[in-house]
Amino acid sequence: MTRFVLHRIGFYVLIAVLLAFFTVPLLWLASAPFTSDPTYKVRLPDFTSENFRAILDNPYALGSLWNSVLLAAGTAVLVVVFAALAAYALSRVHLPGRDALLYTLLLLSSIITGTAAMVPLFQLAVELHLIDSQLGLILIMTGGLLPAAIFMMKDFMDSTPKSYEESARVFGASPLQIVRHVVVPLVRPGLATIAVWAVANVWGNFLMPYLLLSDVDKQPAAVIMYTLYTEGGQANIKLLATFGLLYSVPVVLMYLFVSKKYGFRFHGGIKR
Amino acid sequence: MSAIELRGLTKVYPGGVKALDSLDLAIPDGEFFALLGPSGCGKTTLLRTIAGLETATGGAVVIGDRDVTGLQPGARDIAMVFQDYALFPHMNVTDNIAYPLRIKKVGRAARQQKAAEVGARLGLEQLMDRRPGQLSGGQQQRVALARVMATQAQAFLFDEPLSNLDARLRLEARTFLKKLQHELGVTTVFVTHDQAEALAMADRMAVMESGHIRQIGTPAEVFQRPANTFVAGFIGSTPMNLLDGVVRADTLEVTGCKLAVPQSAEGLLHDGEKIVYGVRPEYNVYSAEPVDGSLGGNVSIVENLGASYLVTLDVNGVLVQAVVPEGHEPAIGDEGYALPRRDRALIYRDGELVSA
Ligand SMILES: Nc1ncnc2c1ncn2[C@@H]1O[C@H](COP(=O)(O)OP(=O)(O)OP(=O)(O)O)[C@@H](O)[C@H]1O
Ligand SMILES: [Mg+2]
Numbered sequence: 291m292t293r294f295v296l297h298r299i300g301f302y303v304l305i306a307v308l309l310a311f312f313t314v315p316l317l318w319l320a321s322a323p324f325t326s327d328p329t330y331k332v333r334l335p336d337f338t339s340e341n342f343r344a345i346l347d348n349p350y351a352l353g354s355l356w357n358s359v360l361l362a363a364g365t366a367v368l369v370v371v372f373a374a375l376a377a378y379a380l381s382r383v384h385l386p387g388r389d390a391l392l393y394t395l396l397l398l399s400s401i402i403t404g405t406a407a408m409v410p411l412f413q414l415a416v417e418l419h420l421i422d423s424q425l426g427l428i429l430i431m432t433g434g435l436l437p438a439a440i441f442m443m444k445d446f447m448d449s450t451p452k453s454y455e456e457s458a459r460v461f462g463a464s465p466l467q468i469v470r471h472v473v474v475p476l477v478r479p480g481l482a483t484i485a486v487w488a489v490a491n492v493w494g495n496f497l498m499p500y501l502l503l504s505d506v507d508k509q510p511a512a513v514i515m516y517t518l519y520t521e522g523g524q525a526n527i528k529l530l531a532t533f534g535l536l537y538s539v540p541v542v543l544m545y546l547f548v549s550k551k552y553g554f555r556f557h558g559g560i561k562r
Numbered sequence: 563m564s565a566i567e568l569r570g571l572t573k574v575y576p577g578g579v580k581a582l583d584s585l586d587l588a589i590p591d592g593e594f595f596a597l598l599g600p601s602g603c604g605k606t607t608l609l610r611t612i613a614g615l616e617t618a619t620g621g622a623v624v625i626g627d628r629d630v631t632g633l634q635p636g637a638r639d640i641a642m643v644f645q646d647y648a649l650f651p652h653m654n655v656t657d658n659i660a661y662p663l664r665i666k667k668v669g670r671a672a673r674q675q676k677a678a679e680v681g682a683r684l685g686l687e688q689l690m691d692r693r694p695g696q697l698s699g700g701q702q703q704r705v706a707l708a709r710v711m712a713t714q715a716q717a718f719l720f721d722e723p724l725s726n727l728d729a730r731l732r733l734e735a736r737t738f739l740k741k742l743q744h745e746l747g748v749t750t751v752f753v754t755h756d757q758a759e760a761l762a763m764a765d766r767m768a769v770m771e772s773g774h775i776r777q778i779g780t781p782a783e784v785f786q787r788p789a790n791t792f793v794a795g796f797i798g799s800t801p802m803n804l805l806d807g808v809v810r811a812d813t814l815e816v817t818g819c820k821l822a823v824p825q826s827a828e829g830l831l832h833d834g835e836k837i838v839y840g841v842r843p844e845y846n847v848y849s850a851e852p853v854d855g856s857l858g859g860n861v862s863i864v865e866n867l868g869a870s871y872l873v874t875l876d877v878n879g880v881l882v883q884a885v886v887p888e889g890h891e892p893a894i895g896d897e898g899y900a901l902p903r904r905d906r907a908l909i910y911r912d913g914e915l916v917s918a
Contacts, residue, residue, distance in 0.1 A: 451648070453644045453645075453646055453648040454648050454650060456615050456635075456644070456648070457642070457648035458650075458661070459615070459635050459636060460613055460635045460636065460640065460641065460642045461636065461641070461661060461662040461713065462635075462636025462637070462662070462665045462666070463665050467665065471650075471661075471664075472650060475650075475652040476651070476652065478652075
């Protein structure tokens with residue numbers, strides 16, 4: 291009996307240590323912005339709004355968050371639309387060599403937005419006059435994310451029974467009507483997943499915008515974060531912590547919203 | 563409402579499976595037609611080819627007076643109930659029933675009114691706001707029927723519409739479906755692998771085997787006079803006795819017993835030829851005493867069918883079955899005699915029915 295209790299206690303202590311390991315940085319992020327002179331320690335905040343005022347005084351901070359939203363939303367929309375259409379076609383039409391094509395795309399995509407392709411991408415952007423353009427960045431990020439998105443989306447499409455579509459077809463629905471009325475609602479959780487994944491990817495990407503956008507007014511938060519220094523050239527903990535909090539809130543909100551709205555529900559209707 | 567006609571319809575799947583082999587079939591306007599056959603014989607393929615979900619490799623599909631062979635499913639003016647019902651899980655019952663009308667650009671109010679009308683007719687009033695996932699199998703089946711009715715198509719195609727229901731509900735749905743089809747008078751083709759279902763519901767039926775139609779007729783014709791040994795073995799809740807025999811002058815020698823020539827084959831047999839003697843267990847009259855012209859042996863199995871018993875006799879090593887009314891069933895090991903009814907027994911030569 292005592293052995294069992296000791297076992298339990300040991301188990302919970304272990305879990306507590308592990309949890310602390312992950313929660314401390316989060317606690318720091320939650321408390322530091324409200325502390326007058328934050329250090330790397332987690333302390334009870336004195337609830338000052340000083341740091342937020344300082345961030346608002348930074349001419350680029352808010353604008354960069356808006357830029358992040360634009361870039362992430364633009365990329366997510368393109369990725370979702372293209373991935374859905376491509377995955378639907380690939381799932382329903384049997385092309386010879388289809389799977390090979392998908393795997394090759396997937397492999398190549400890790401190169402496109404990876405370090406190896408930086409120089410050629412930069413040159414390509416210059417040639418196409420897409421350098422220093424948010425649209426250009428969106429297109430390139432879309433290109434990088436699409437193969438993986440198509441791959442994931444095709445899985446969702448494959449798992450929706452064909453008889454739904456055939457049924458709509460017999461009633462006279464056109465292919466686009468079938469996609470709009472039947473396929474999209476059925477794979478909605480998949481679309482939401484892809485959208486969240488794309489947003490998170492763009493939101494956290496530092497390298498591509500840093501490389502392709504030189505105008506500070508166009509740069510997203512991930513890049514602006516990098517510029518938050520004190521006059522002495524030291525990282526400014528106050529601003530970094532505060533900006534970090536602002537930077538993470540939208541993603542957390544989006545995640546909560548999407549999982550509440552599109553959480554993985556499936557209503558049945560096919561009798562197995 | 564329209565008749566359906568198939569001319570030399572052939573379907574070869576990529577990979578070379580010949581699922582339909584030059585089928586001819588004419589289904590008159592308003593008929594309730596059953597396609598019956600074992601698994602894999604091509605029933606679903608035939609239905610899908612009529613619907614246009616599969617393109618015919620050869621031959622023609624004519625609905626009404628239009629050749630629809632080259633048309634898209636949506637242009638054929640037919641409606642189909644799928645085996646899994648394929649109700650849209652994200653729409654409620656009203657929207658599901660109204661979907662065909664939505665495609666036809668009927669206004670929202672008119673659609674909903676029509677859906678409510680059809681739903682009420684099938685007893686779905688209380689369920690109109692539910693999603694398919696919140697319905698029982700029988701309710702889903704009725705929604706699928708309602709959706710098809712809302713189309714006002716020229717013909718209905720049902721792929722095993724009852725196979726997902728439990729045994730009890732199935733009997734109810736059978737009666738219900740037959741009554742409904744009768745009232746609507748829409749030409750209906752329905753696929754089933756359950757011979758009892760086909761016999762009970764259809765006006766006429768076709769029995770299929772590996773891409774061919776082996777017999778077309780009313781349920782009574784198919785049951786009483788199967789055109790070949792395949793149909794004979796497939797139709798009937800207890801399979802027909804099919805016994806090898808030889809013609810001896812004007813009698814038959816079957817498994818060592820001397821039998822009279824059935825009425826249907828009188829004057830059509832040649833001395834010494836080999837035949838197959840077919841008689842349904844229901845048409846074998848059982849007796850415990852020896853009878854002239856009967857199949858005699860020992861009782862080896864007695865099965866309870868409810869109001870009657872299926873008795874299996876071992877006749878010189880060949881099993882022969884007879885149906886015995888309750889209260890007269892013998893004990894295992896008893897001597898027994900099965901006298902085939904001359905007006906019901908059949909003779910098959912090379913697998914085909916011998917008849918005038
Ligand atoms: N898409 C397909 N590609 C290749 N062969 C197919 C395809 N669909 C069906 N077949 C083959 O065609 C034949 C007929 O199939 P079908 O589905 O029409 O049979 P069925 O009579 O409906 O059987 P069941 O009672 O099991 O539903 C089978 O041999 C089957 O393997
Ligand atoms: Mg089938």
